[in-house]
Amino acid sequence: STTTVGYLSACNSYTWPANGQTYTTSGSYTATSTNAAGCTQTIVLNLTINQSTSSSSSATACDSYVWSANGQTYTNSGSYTATSTNAAGCTHTEILNLTINRSTSNTSAQTACDSYVWSVNGQTYTTSGSYTATSTNAAGCTHTEILNLTINRSTSNTSSATACDSYTWSVNGQTYTSSGSYSSSVTNSSGCTITTVLNLTINRSTSNTSSATACDSY
Numbered sequence: 001s002t003t004t005v006g007y008l009s010a011c012n013s014y015t016w017p018a019n020g021q022t023y024t025t026s027g028s029y030t031a032t033s034t035n036a037a038g039c040t041q042t043i044v045l046n047l048t049i050n051q052s053t054s055s056s057s058s059a060t061a062c063d064s065y066v067w068s069a070n071g072q073t074y075t076n077s078g079s080y081t082a083t084s085t086n087a088a089g090c091t092h093t094e095i096l097n098l099t100i101n102r103s104t105s106n107t108s109a110q111t112a113c114d115s116y117v118w119s120v121n122g123q124t125y126t127t128s129g130s131y132t133a134t135s136t137n138a139a140g141c142t143h144t145e146i147l148n149l150t151i152n153r154s155t156s157n158t159s160s161a162t163a164c165d166s167y168t169w170s171v172n173g174q175t176y177t178s179s180g181s182y183s184s185s186v187t188n189s190s191g192c193t194i195t196t197v198l199n200l201t202i203n204r205s206t207s208n209t210s211s212a213t214a215c216d217s218y
Contacts, residue, residue: 001040009048011090018043025049050088056095062141063103069094076100101139107146113192114154120145127151152190158197165205171196178202 008014015022018031026049035041059065064075070082077100086092110116115126121133128151137143161167168175172184182198212218 001042002035003042003044005044005046007046007048009050009089011050011088012052014047014049016045016047018045023047023049050090052090052092053086054093054095056097058097058099060099060101060140062101062139065098065100067096067098069096074098074100101141103141103143104137105144105146107148109148109150111150111152111191113152113190116149116151118147118149120147125149125151152192154192154195155188156195156197158199160199160201162201162203164203167200167202169198169200171198176200176202 013022013024016029016031018033021029023029026047029045029047031043031045033041033043059067064073066073067080067082069084072080072082074080077098080096080098082094082096084092084094110118115124117124118131118133120135123131123133125131128149131147131149133145133147135143135145161169166175166177169182169184174182174184176182179200179202182200183195184198185193185195188194
């Protein structure tokens with residue numbers, strides 16, 4: 001009779017050709033048959049079954065996520081898988097349950113006279129331009145607010161006039177009879193204020209009355 005001893009390692013399970021049996025645990029297994037001499041042949045299998053492993057993790061990111069398990073960049077939510085070899089030489093499966101939230105943005109346009117206070121950040125702007133403010137949206141990602149601002153200017157003009165007794169100002173059609181500083185405001189084509197100032201001097205006409213008596217002529 002003859003005996004053969006073998007050693008084997010496998011992952012998860014092993015089907016032994018000697019008897020067609022499948023084994024899922026480590027152990028010593030025996031199969032017998034008849035050798036060429038017509039005697040018993042005993043085959044001993046010392047089997048080590050190593051196990052594949054897996055782990056699962058969850059992650060939440062804004063816009064994109066680089067998974068360290070495989071170096072891949074993901075831009076959509078989903079379940080992703082990466083495989084490697086564990087310490088036992090079997091397959092290790094890593095599962096990522098990924099949630100991708102989105103950053104948001106909004107653009108608005110405003111026109112103002114001289115200055116504008118932006119309610120988004122409380123800042124006051126006195127020149128035209130494009131301004132940006134960032135905050136956090138409901139998903140915990142960046143929200144970018146963009147303001148395209150046009151600043152128009154108010155204008156002013158001062159003139160002086162001297163008149164006798166009264167003066168009618170062509171700017172507003174008013175008649176003034178006293179010296180002083182007067183102003184009139186209108187709206188220009190940009191929707192801002194035009195202020196015109198009149199520095200007015202009113203001089204007075206004078207008169208004199210006298211009496212005379214003459215004979216024949218005077």
